[in-house]
Amino acid sequence: MEITQRLKEIIKQETNTDIEVRTRNRNTVELRSLYCNVLKELKPKKTLQAIGDTLDLNHATVIHALKNYKMYEEYNPELKKFKQTVLSYFILDDTEIKELTELEQLNHKLLELKIQNDKLKRELKEQIEKPRHEYKIIDQLNNLMTNTKGTTQHNMIQDRLEAFYSMNKNIKLWQIKNKK
Numbered sequence: 001m002e003i004t005q006r007l008k009e010i011i012k013q014e015t016n017t018d019i020e021v022r023t024r025n026r027n028t029v030e031l032r033s034l035y036c037n038v039l040k041e042l043k044p045k046k047t048l049q050a051i052g053d054t055l056d057l058n059h060a061t062v063i064h065a066l067k068n069y070k071m072y073e074e075y076n077p078e079l080k081k082f083k084q085t086v087l088s089y090f091i092l093d094d095t096e097i098k099e100l101t102e103l104e105q106l107n108h109k110l111l112e113l114k115i116q117n118d119k120l121k122r123e124l125k126e127q128i129e130k131p132r133h134e135y136k137i138i139d140q141l142n143n144l145m146t147n148t149k150g151t152t153q154h155n156m157i158q159d160r161l162e163a164f165y166s167m168n169k170n171i172k173l174w175q176i177k178n179k180k
Contacts, residue, residue: 004054010089030072030079033065038086
């Protein structure tokens with residue numbers, strides 16, 4: 001099967017949109033532009049008229065689609081992700097472009113998911129290790145409480161902190177009460 005037909009099938013299969021239909025619907029126009037962009041990326045020596053012939057368009061329309069693709073991608077971030085999905089169906093070899101087998105596609109997707117999983121784990125670990133407050137004194141108090149646990153000093157520090165908290169809470173309530 002020729003790459004142009006396979007590319008059209010992939011786009012139709014993934015988006016349920018036929019890019020050969022003559023319409024100015026935004027989604028179809030963006031996908032047509034994506035088709036031209038991916039085809040030019042996969043087959044750089046293919047002429048603009050040859051690309052246009054696959055969709056029954058002229059070369060000027062292909063030029064327009066190629067020029068506007070970056071803008072479409074900017075305002076539709078899903079388009080950029082979809083382009084990666086479409087490209088994942090093909091292997092870019094130095095000599096030729098081969099379509100991935102179903103097993104190769106699954107392995108490729110598995111690798112992408114593993115990378116994404118590792119990234120999410122790192123982000124989660126950073127969030128957990130990140131202090132939940134912005135005050136250095138709280139960390140110092142936590143360390144002090146941990147280091148003195150089980151001593152009379154620990155009990156004395158805890159009593160003073162509870163008194164300090166209670167006193168400040170009462171001051172805040174008094175301020176709210178006197179503002180009314």
